Amino acid sequence: MQSRAPGNGSGPTCSAASTDPRRALSTNLVLAVDIGGTKLAAGLVDRAGDVVAATQVATPQGAGADGLWDALVGVVRAAVAELTPGAKLVACGVGAGGPMEPEGDRVSPLNIPGWRGFPLRSRLAALTSLPTFVDNDAKALALAEGWRGAAAGSRHFIAMVVSTGVGGGVVLDGRMLEGRLGNAGHIGHVVVEPAGRLCGCGGHGCLEAEASGLAIAAATGSPAQTASPDAVDRAGTLVGRAVASVASLLDLDLAVVAGSVALGFGTPFFAAAQRELSDRARLSFSRDARIIPALLGRHGPLVGAGAVGWRGVGSPLPTPGAGSDGAPAVPR
Numbered sequence: 001m002q003s004r005a006p007g008n009g010s011g012p013t014c015s016a017a018s019t020d021p022r023r024a025l026s027t028n029l030v031l032a033v034d035i036g037g038t039k040l041a042a043g044l045v046d047r048a049g050d051v052v053a054a055t056q057v058a059t060p061q062g063a064g065a066d067g068l069w070d071a072l073v074g075v076v077r078a079a080v081a082e083l084t085p086g087a088k089l090v091a092c093g094v095g096a097g098g099p100m101e102p103e104g105d106r107v108s109p110l111n112i113p114g115w116r117g118f119p120l121r122s123r124l125a126a127l128t129s130l131p132t133f134v135d136n137d138a139k140a141l142a143l144a145e146g147w148r149g150a151a152a153g154s155r156h157f158i159a160m161v162v163s164t165g166v167g168g169g170v171v172l173d174g175r176m177l178e179g180r181l182g183n184a185g186h187i188g189h190v191v192v193e194p195a196g197r198l199c200g201c202g203g204h205g206c207l208e209a210e211a212s213g214l215a216i217a218a219a220t221g222s223p224a225q226t227a228s229p230d231a232v233d234r235a236g237t238l239v240g241r242a243v244a245s246v247a248s249l250l251d252l253d254l255a256v257v258a259g260s261v262a263l264g265f266g267t268p269f270f271a272a273a274q275r276e277l278s279d280r281a282r283l284s285f286s287r288d289a290r291i292i293p294a295l296l297g298r299h300g301p302l303v304g305a306g307a308v309g310w311r312g313v314g315s316p317l318p319t320p321g322a323g324s325d326g327a328p329a330v331p332r
């Protein structure tokens, strides 16, 4: 079934990201699915982490569980239709907003109210007849940036998204941190202002409640895109403050930041973040920690979902940034 996004009257839009249509011939591919509050995207990702086709549709706002699922089915089928002769799907990898149950058996993305306890993994597995793996979208992005992005070559880093909300994933000793229920990396709920704003989690002064796009808009009365230099500086400072605590806690020397708010703010944001990080992280092992922009751009979430799929079928990701000790530099 082909779904249409309300308001724009258009179905999924497809674009081949590869300039060489022969690339997919005789190639194993992962069907990558990225589920966000703004858009639903699907694509085909090869073992090198290249997105060879991509398609997306606006997330139906206000839709119920079935309406959201119908939209997702449309975008998944559009991506599968991009398969070229000889290419074969070996898995389906999914990045979705949290929280979720372990393995993504049931997801309840905070920014998609129509899905609460939705059985995403089993529904996609039944739809695609593929081994299907689901993980948090920020953790998926960490996989992607470690594989092909700004953290390639690093075995110890945090990757963050600063956009509507704030999320993160931590790679330590070359492995993604999971935690008891798979929720490790929620840097958005590190407290940066003890008497700060009420957070969606129920606490006060979390990074997400102070520096996310929604928080900046609520605090300043205008969208984050039009934030004043002072507001940009403050957001960067608070992100750097949270990263400083995490860097000292976990012995990290690199934070990679993606997301429309951080990347939209650009250089002044990152300068403020680095200044605060350098001021606050003073231990011998953390004082040189860096905070830098993510590299993968608009396809980062699909590369991350692809990485979730490749990891799920036990296929070691290529190691372009293998460390000098020969150990794989790519998260597993």
Ligand SMILES: [Zn+2]
Residues within 6 Å of the ligand: 188, 189, 199, 200, 201, 202, 203, 204, 206, 208, 209
């Ligand atoms: Zn919170």
